Amino acid sequence: MALAVTRTFGLLPRLGSCVCRTRRLILNRIHRRSVVSCIDPSLGLTDEQKEFQKVAFDFAANEMAPHMAEWDEKEIFPVDTMRSAAQLGFGGIYVRPDVGGSGLTRLDTSVIFEALSTGCVSTTAYMSIHNMCAWMIDTFGNDEQRHKYCPALCTMEKFASYCLTEPGSGSDAASLLTTAKLEGDHYILNGSKAFISGGGDTDVYVVMCRTGGKGAKGISCLVVEKGAPGLSFGKKEKKVGWNSQPTRAVIFEDCAVPVASRLGEEGQGFNIAMKGLNGGRINIASCSLGAAHACVFLARDHLRVRKQFGEPLSNSQFLQFRLAEMATKLVASRLMVRQAAAALQEDRDDAVSLCSMAKLFATDECFRICNQALQMHGGYGYLKDYAVQQFVRDIRVHQILEGTNEVMRMIVSRNLLMDQ
Ligand SMILES: Cc1cc2nc3c(=O)[nH]c(=O)nc-3n(C[C@H](O)[C@H](O)[C@H](O)COP(=O)(O)OP(=O)(O)OC[C@H]3O[C@@H](n4cnc5c(N)ncnc54)[C@H](O)[C@@H]3O)c2cc1C
Numbered sequence: 001m002a003l004a005v006t007r008t009f010g011l012l013p014r015l016g017s018c019v020c021r022t023r024r025l026i027l028n029r030i031h032r033r034s035v036v037s038c039i040d041p042s043l044g045l046t047d048e049q050k051e052f053q054k055v056a057f058d059f060a061a062n063e064m065a066p067h068m069a070e071w072d073e074k075e076i077f078p079v080d081t082m083r084s085a086a087q088l089g090f091g092g093i094y095v096r097p098d099v100g101g102s103g104l105t106r107l108d109t110s111v112i113f114e115a116l117s118t119g120c121v122s123t124t125a126y127m128s129i130h131n132m133c134a135w136m137i138d139t140f141g142n143d144e145q146r147h148k149y150c151p152a153l154c155t156m157e158k159f160a161s162y163c164l165t166e167p168g169s170g171s172d173a174a175s176l177l178t179t180a181k182l183e184g185d186h187y188i189l190n191g192s193k194a195f196i197s198g199g200g201d202t203d204v205y206v207v208m209c210r211t212g213g214k215g216a217k218g219i220s221c222l223v224v225e226k227g228a229p230g231l232s233f234g235k236k237e238k239k240v241g242w243n244s245q246p247t248r249a250v251i252f253e254d255c256a257v258p259v260a261s262r263l264g265e266e267g268q269g270f271n272i273a274m275k276g277l278n279g280g281r282i283n284i285a286s287c288s289l290g291a292a293h294a295c296v297f298l299a300r301d302h303l304r305v306r307k308q309f310g311e312p313l314s315n316s317q318f319l320q321f322r323l324a325e326m327a328t329k330l331v332a333s334r335l336m337v338r339q340a341a342a343a344l345q346e347d348r349d350d351a352v353s354l355c356s357m358a359k360l361f362a363t364d365e366c367f368r369i370c371n372q373a374l375q376m377h378g379g380y381g382y383l384k385d386y387a388v389q390q391f392v393r394d395i396r397v398h399q400i401l402e403g404t405n406e407v408m409r410m411i412v413s414r415n416l417l418m419d420q
Helices: 002-011 021-031 047-074 079-087 106-117 121-140 143-154 269-305 317-345 351-376 378-382 388-399 405-418
Strands: 160-163 179-183 186-197 204-210 219-225 231-233 247-258
Touching: 047 079, 047 106, 047 121, 047 388, 079 121, 106 121, 106 269, 106 317, 121 143, 121 160, 121 186, 121 204, 121 219, 121 269, 121 388, 160 186, 160 269, 186 204, 186 219, 204 247, 204 269, 219 247, 219 269, 269 317, 269 351, 269 388, 317 351, 351 378, 351 388, 351 405, 378 388
Parallel strands: 160 204, 179 204
Antiparallel strands: 179 186, 186 247, 204 219, 231 247
8 A cells, every 4th residue: 555655655755867966855855755545546445456556656756757857858759668658457447358458447448547647648648538438449349340440449559549529529529521422342531630539640540421311320330551542641730738648630522431349339439439438537537536646745745844934835835735725625535536436447427427527526626636735835836847836737737628617517517407
């Protein structure tokens, strides 16, 4: 239990190569720290879950945290690191084992993404989208499709992107306009997708497109491979965070895709997209948990070390209370995410609402935790030498994507108002 928590220390508290004396002192303190048991993320987990949590924390500390600033600064998509993570089973965590997946549960997945995110939120968040795509193919694909795509996705020899959003359809995703017209044994796609994570650098595109009339029932799901004639990409977007993964528009101009690449039946695409997103919301919320977990430690260390008015900031009751609130909100968020993950695993009727509630609560609260941690660092928190600002920048977008947090409110209130 202690080991799992101490593994996060590798990334703290500062990034960059020039370590001045004060910062060296901070680094020394990290290795002498004691366990803060009230926010221990291994509490309540089985022995097996604690084992792979430890593996994920180790990977985050050793393979990701030392590079997260450079990946951000130079906008590097760390393909080799992700492939190493896939060697540990993190490329298809909840994909079935017969096609190379790890066959773990949604709760297991949440535990892993939370731990990995302490090392780099942006890279872990991309991996969560990749995992979601692999699960969609595993779940809704036929045997041929599963065996064609999943093994290479699980090893991350190939990378996947999820293509729903369009320039004119974001929150109102069912209004999408990309068309797929049937011509012989191919669909001809025309239209464009916006904000696609991994776009241009990935190999497999899970695309929601219109094969029928207006609304959700006219949407189908096609797997489009990079290199398909008529498939191209927009410029790489410049972003506030999530810089270790590219974001581009994906453009279809008379792009021919075999009918055999359709997942499920015509008209099932929107349902497939939303089922993917239920798990996606748990995953992205888990990435926020990892960031908040790291930031509580960053804040605590800074308060202990930084002196103002002749004493450590940690002597200020105001800041002590703030730290306690951060820890409390972190644990509350984690409980909600894990409850939702269990509900989704059991395919319960309340799972969709619980996933939305967890995504709404955890991504909002974890952003506040990270932002508060930055505030506690004063001016230093605003410097790129300190990791806290990267966590803040990286998790801000979790309140926007995989359904905005306003859309999460719509889903929850719809459920309540429809309830008899
Ligand atoms: C970095 C990044 C990566 C992304 N990756 C992907 C990806 O891989 N695949 C993909 O398909 N998409 C991706 N997206 C797109 C993302 O899912 C959308 O940005 C998101 O769904 C919101 O859509 P929009 O940007 O068009 O905002 P809009 O829908 O235009 O919404 C603007 C604002 O209005 C609010 N709003 C809208 N309608 C209502 C309403 N009725 N009531 C109250 N408030 C409302 C929204 O909540 C939001 O705050 C990504 C986005 C970003 C920024």
